[in-house]
Amino acid sequence: MVLLMLKIKADLENLTNLNPTGGSDGSEFTFYFKVKCGGCGSISEKDSTVTASEQYPIPKSRGTAHLVQKCKLCDSVGNISLIDGRGKPYTAEDSEAGKFVPVACFDCRGMEPATFSLRDGWSAEGLSGTKFENIDLTDGEWSEYDERASASVGILNIEHTFDVTK
């Protein structure tokens, strides 16, 4: 098995605590990525999804995972699970330092995320304390107006990486 950290880096404007936690209305964040087969190395054509509350049985095992998928080319079956408590919000300080920060961690067996698709469902806080939810980062950037601060807020230059961890 391999543990992979999904890390992000972004320029936050008058914002802090960017994170993939879903909305206060109970909507959950879904991770979308293409997966690379550990058997033959091919990368899936369509995005696969991982949502914390959705688990599937792993074949020939009593365990469950957040994603169980069979490779279309070599038929090998792999699975990926989201590990709780390994990510943290991306803060204004992280943005100033230009750091990559882990926002989620995945336990990968027989396949790994290859390319991550940002999409929507992100949350963040204005430096004024205003909460912003269901932020859509599909275009790689986002902006809004924070009335409490009388200032614009935004997310620019977002990048991500998957790093092997322990």
Ligand SMILES: [Zn+2]
């Ligand atoms: Zn394969």
